[in-house]
Amino acid sequence: MEDSGHSAAPLGALDGDERARLGARAAEAARRLAGQDVVAVALTWVDVSGITRTKTVPVARLEHAAAWGVGMSPVFDVFLLDDSIVSGRHIGGPTGDLRLHPDLDRLVPLAALPGWAHAPASRYAQDGSVHPLDTRALLRRETERLAEDGWGVRTAFEIEWAVSESHGDGFAPASHGPAYGMTRISELSGYLRDLLKALDATGVRVDQLHPEYAAGQYEVSVAAEDPVGAADTAVLVRETIRAVSMGHGLIASFSPKVEAEAVGNGAHVHLSLWRHDGGEDPAAAGNAMAGGAGPYGLTPAGEAFGAGIVRRLPALLAVGAPSVASYLRLVPSHWAGAFACWGLENREAALRLVTGAEGERAEAANLEVKCFDGAANPYLALAALLAAGRDGLSSGARLPEPVDVDPASLSEEERDERGVAALPSSLGEAVAAFEADGVLRAALGEEVADTVATVRRGEIALLDGATPRQIAAATRWRH
Numbered sequence: 001m002e003d004s005g006h007s008a009a010p011l012g013a014l015d016g017d018e019r020a021r022l023g024a025r026a027a028e029a030a031r032r033l034a035g036q037d038v039v040a041v042a043l044t045w046v047d048v049s050g051i052t053r054t055k056t057v058p059v060a061r062l063e064h065a066a067a068w069g070v071g072m073s074p075v076f077d078v079f080l081l082d083d084s085i086v087s088g089r090h091i092g093g094p095t096g097d098l099r100l101h102p103d104l105d106r107l108v109p110l111a112a113l114p115g116w117a118h119a120p121a122s123r124y125a126q127d128g129s130v131h132p133l134d135t136r137a138l139l140r141r142e143t144e145r146l147a148e149d150g151w152g153v154r155t156a157f158e159i160e161w162a163v164s165e166s167h168g169d170g171f172a173p174a175s176h177g178p179a180y181g182m183t184r185i186s187e188l189s190g191y192l193r194d195l196l197k198a199l200d201a202t203g204v205r206v207d208q209l210h211p212e213y214a215a216g217q218y219e220v221s222v223a224a225e226d227p228v229g230a231a232d233t234a235v236l237v238r239e240t241i242r243a244v245s246m247g248h249g250l251i252a253s254f255s256p257k258v259e260a261e262a263v264g265n266g267a268h269v270h271l272s273l274w275r276h277d278g279g280e281d282p283a284a285a286g287n288a289m290a291g292g293a294g295p296y297g298l299t300p301a302g303e304a305f306g307a308g309i310v311r312r313l314p315a316l317l318a319v320g321a322p323s324v325a326s327y328l329r330l331v332p333s334h335w336a337g338a339f340a341c342w343g344l345e346n347r348e349a350a351l352r353l354v355t356g357a358e359g360e361r362a363e364a365a366n367l368e369v370k371c372f373d374g375a376a377n378p379y380l381a382l383a384a385l386l387a388a389g390r391d392g393l394s395s396g397a398r399l400p401e402p403v404d405v406d407p408a409s410l411s412e413e414e415r416d417e418r419g420v421a422a423l424p425s426s427l428g429e430a431v432a433a434f435e436a437d438g439v440l441r442a443a444l445g446e447e448v449a450d451t452v453a454t455v456r457r458g459e460i461a462l463l464d465g466a467t468p469r470q471i472a473a474a475t476r477w478r479h
Contacts, residue, residue: 022066026065048451050376087454110202112239157234158221159222161238190248220241256325267374290302298399314430327424346403380444427456
């Protein structure tokens with residue numbers, strides 16, 4: 001996985017000098033956008049339910065928005081997928097305000113929406129301090145914690161979606177050819193061509209695109225970058241897919257379960273751990289997922305980082321598989337990673353080691369988290385993964401024995417002997433594991449941890465008693 005080159009600017013309190021600097025940069029950006037016939041900038045953030053929310057400013061107001069922000073209620077952090085509202089210990093109710101500030105480093109015209117530009121927003125309190133529920137800032141903080149110890153992470157999301165001919169509540173797949181078949185490309189060649197062109201025009205480096213298993217389902221993989229950049233790109237890719245789909249009279253779903261009887265959409269996360277320098281041993285610099293004496297070439301640090309993730313998988317599901325519908329997808333023998341284990345190129349393990357081809361492993365080797373899906377807030381999901389990996393590094397954790405078969409094919413006795421446990425089979429079980437995990441709660445902060453648990457319980461109550469078909473229908477068009 002190669003780094004795309006994006007980097008995240010430092011995120012601290014806003015003072016007068018910083019506001020002036022941001023305003024001046026935004027004024028120049030606004031002039032450039034106006035020259036490209038862009039009239040509006042969509043400022044986006046992702047809520048705890050995984051839904052991308054937005055406020056828009058005309059290009060002429062971009063300078064003010066960058067310096068002083070755009071007002072938004074904090075209550076969106078406790079919105080459920082149906083836009084109903086719950087209340088936690090730290091967030092809830094009609095009072096309060098925060099400010100959305102566009103990240104000018106990620107400001108880009110949207111090729112799929114002519115006349116529009118996009119910028120991910122960072123959220124600040126009115127006094128200029130970072131808002132405690134800003135998951136983008138949270139991810140940056142986790143990235144910086146690793147950097148303090150000399151480590152960086154390159155990461156990317158695989159985006160799966162299903163495209164429908166229907167604009168109603170139901171799903172009518174827009175392509176019907178065989179799974180992974182070229183027929184699926186031919187059926188929607190114009191649509192997929194325009195998607196690739198739009199992604200390229202917005203600066204997204206696509207590695208590959210292919211038809212997936214379910215009817216109407218596709219996947220796009222993009223180049224790896226720093227964690228904040230990867231989450232920003234995940235949002236940009238999804239909104240580009242959504243816009244191109246609508247332009248072709250289609251509608252895209254990123255739901256973990258579009259149809260109760262069909263394979264769901266995942267959002268697999270690829271991570272590789274990199275040493276910035278080797279300290280006393282310059283040869284130690286580079287990708288910790290390759291060139292070591294550990295299992296399949298893992299270095300001790302790479303193994304420890306992966307082991308930290310494996311040991312916290314049940315709790316991580318509360319942020320990575322955060323919807324009731326997630327557990328309709330997370331079932332054995334569906335390549336969803338329903339067991340807390342790892343293995344070399346094992347697509348049924350929750351953590352898959354991808355070495356890459358012989359000769360490029362120093363660049364390509366990475367870990368793939370298979371149990372996460374498209375209902376996740378990508379910033380929150382990555383922050384939790386980095387926190388788990390960082391804990392593994394600090395404790396020198398070791399991976400259990402790898403699993404080289406479908407764990408579901410093992411008897412319960414064999415799984416017990418090998419230490420292979422099934423992951424939570426419901427959102428309630430995942431929330432219980434999350435609330436009991438002191439490492440993740442400490443890393444994310446009490447405001448975030450309480451809000452995550454509150455929103456998850458709210459969705460559980462919202463869909464209590466619903467059938468799988470009803471759950472799929474309620475979730476289908478929300479993410």
